[in-house]
Amino acid sequence: MFRSLVEVDTPALIIREEVAHRNIDRFQKHCDYNSLKLRPHVKTHKCVHFAKAQIAAGAVGITCQKIGEAEVMADGGIDDILIAYNILGDDKLGRLRSLAERTKALSVVADNDVVLGGLSRAFETASQPLKVLVECDTGGRRCGVQTPRGAIALARSISAHPGLGFGGFMTYPAIGGQRDVLGFMKRARAGVEECGIACPEVSSGGSPDMWHAHTHDGTVTEYRAGTYVFNDRSLMERATCSLEDCAGRIVATVVSVPSESRAIIDAGSKILTTDLLGLAGFGHLVGHPQARITDLSEEHGIVQCGPEDRFEVGEQVNIIPNHICVVTNMLDHAWLERKGGEMSVLTIDARGKLT
Amino acid sequence: MFRSLVEVDTPALIIREEVAHRNIDRFQKHCDYNSLKLRPHVKTHKCVHFAKAQIAAGAVGITCQKIGEAEVMADGGIDDILIAYNILGDDKLGRLRSLAERTKALSVVADNDVVLGGLSRAFETASQPLKVLVECDTGGRRCGVQTPRGAIALARSISAHPGLGFGGFMTYPAIGGQRDVLGFMKRARAGVEECGIACPEVSSGGSPDMWHAHTHDGTVTEYRAGTYVFNDRSLMERATCSLEDCAGRIVATVVSVPSESRAIIDAGSKILTTDLLGLAGFGHLVGHPQARITDLSEEHGIVQCGPEDRFEVGEQVNIIPNHICVVTNMLDHAWLERKGGEMSVLTIDARGKLT
Numbered sequence A, B: 001m002f003r004s005l006v007e008v009d010t011p012a013l014i015i016r017e018e019v020a021h022r023n024i025d026r027f028q029k030h031c032d033y034n035s036l037k038l039r040p041h042v043k044t045h046k047c048v049h050f051a052k053a054q055i056a057a058g059a060v061g062i063t064c065q066k067i068g069e070a071e072v073m074a075d076g077g078i079d080d081i082l083i084a085y086n087i088l089g090d091d092k093l094g095r096l097r098s099l100a101e102r103t104k105a106l107s108v109v110a111d112n113d114v115v116l117g118g119l120s121r122a123f124e125t126a127s128q129p130l131k132v133l134v135e136c137d138t139g140g141r142r143c144g145v146q147t148p149r150g151a152i153a154l155a156r157s158i159s160a161h162p163g164l165g166f167g168g169f170m171t172y173p174a175i176g177g178q179r180d181v182l183g184f185m186k187r188a189r190a191g192v193e194e195c196g197i198a199c200p201e202v203s204s205g206g207s208p209d210m211w212h213a214h215t216h217d218g219t220v221t222e223y224r225a226g227t228y229v230f231n232d233r234s235l236m237e238r239a240t241c242s243l244e245d246c247a248g249r250i251v252a253t254v255v256s257v258p259s260e261s262r263a264i265i266d267a268g269s270k271i272l273t274t275d276l277l278g279l280a281g282f283g284h285l286v287g288h289p290q291a292r293i294t295d296l297s298e299e300h301g302i303v304q305c306g307p308e309d310r311f312e313v314g315e316q317v318n319i320i321p322n323h324i325c326v327v328t329n330m331l332d333h334a335w336l337e338r339k340g341g342e343m344s345v346l347t348i349d350a351r352g353k354l355t
Helices: A017-033 A048-057 A067-075 A090-101 A113-123 A148-160 A178-194 A233-237 A324-328 B017-033 B048-057 B067-075 B090-101 B113-123 B148-160 B178-194 B233-237 B324-328
Strands: A012-016 A062-064 A080-083 A105-110 A130-136 A164-171 A202-205 A222-224 A248-259 A262-265 A292-296 A301-304 A316-320 A333-337 A343-347 B012-016 B062-064 B080-083 B105-110 B130-136 B164-171 B202-205 B222-224 B248-259 B262-265 B292-296 B301-304 B316-320 B333-337 B343-347
Touching (some): A048 A067, A067 A080, A090 A113, A105 A113, A113 A130, A113 A164, A130 A148, A148 A178, B017 B048, B048 B067, B067 B080, B090 B113, B113 B130, B113 B148, B113 B164, B130 B148, B148 B178
Parallel strands (some): A012 A333, A164 A202, B105 B130
Antiparallel strands (some): A248 A316, A333 A343, B248 B262, B262 B301, B292 B301
């Protein structure tokens, strides 16, 4: 399944294009079949190349977390963007206004009135109102209004603010928490409709629960998933995907075998990151089921060998990272492996866009 | 101590230049007083600006981990560089040879004969032999020969390889493991000297033990430290430095206060990273001793508030990161805060240099 790639200097990230496209198509078909709009989160690939592939497959638009990501995607020709983040501060608001002027459809989220105040000041003179969705905390315990009552109040506040238009409700549920989404959103939607406000969209998300995205009796209208495009060890371990569905792998070189039980690879936290996502070890070593990456420093991965593992200095190994989204953020470039094995440079266009 | 910096768009890393220079001078004086050569590791700052400041203060040269870092530093005018890594592969060996031709003093380490073979092939036609130090595992359990006997054998092997010259012994000890360094290195040095091979250098390192760097009865000749230039929460917690010695802080904005006990900041793992270094929580929130950054996603930091913490949406907070070296690797730019408060852009020249 994985060729030996002596021509690739290590450590490096390789993306198998065919697998990524298969992942895109498969989940798009699932959404289409279930009449669910798909709005992929670009945080996983951060590449205009793959955002365009997602749109071409049928996605309604994309999701970004930061204005900087959205700017890069707009530069690349994507014109329907949700920025799923509370945006604050004059600098960001000015950029948001400029971005709105050069995209067909731009929307954001908010979970409090301070954010609404800033958005309204920035857009009260705009030619089109900015669509704002109310972020709801349905158990994920991150951002979001805490109750349907709070969601209804904020939706009414959006409608009352000059320059803004209510775009619906949005949530990033806890893993396995789609059932909680249903009750919260139904009450919120009913509440705003009673006030005579239309609720255009109910947006949920998360790759771990993607294959249950449709089990909402029509309440959820739009789904945001990011990781599904490449998949990773965290989704493999949850049985959301298989090893064959993992489009991204890190190629590393064994640089030292200090003892029979330990090998050192040149992939450390500068490419694998220390994200565990609840797993043990810092990645899945393909073809070495007994070996464990037990520790990382910045440029070293410490591999604890199983009794049958024999690693040789200079040998290349393939690793499925725990969390692929944070890996792409470490790299300005990855390798794109075409079907026939041909390699080309893949620029991670929106790497490190923090603001 | 920390000004409110409404002009800085968040999240951002701010380096206080005066504090960094004080850190550089203080440890240089400690090394000078104890007749210890200081060879700072640039992995912490990754900036030519600070490497030059370290050299100007009296450092003999710099340490890098990757050729890409060394290339950036050589481009910036640094001409005495140790690359403390096993270098393998034609691509890297070609770059190493080129680098040697444009630096005054370049050295590397090795812990096995496969690496020596590659280095020798690359340098057998060079005008000057490449200086190679033997990396020794004195308890750090990363790379390194396992015994003084193994170190002596590899030193002899270096001397026997065309194009190479033995440069001494190098180790990155376990924290608190400087005592182990002493016994290992004394036996290794005595062994090579018995073979008629001079041992020019014994190099140890690590910021956590930096204030004990001199307690080696002259065995250790050179010390490599990285983190000391900026310091971080991990060194604060070990009492290696105080809060006032931390030159680097992350400025973040409170974007949401969903409940009395929880606030959300716009610094997530894309700037703080998930490195814990054995600590609880993902950074020290300055001025909020009861608050804890209990969880991170890529763009969100989850703050658990203490009973007296009141956070407001839009407020800026300052965070001392757990591990400053990995933070600089996330960013193309940071802010350099001059003594009078003036801010200038600091380019992280060697960010993301993985090969």
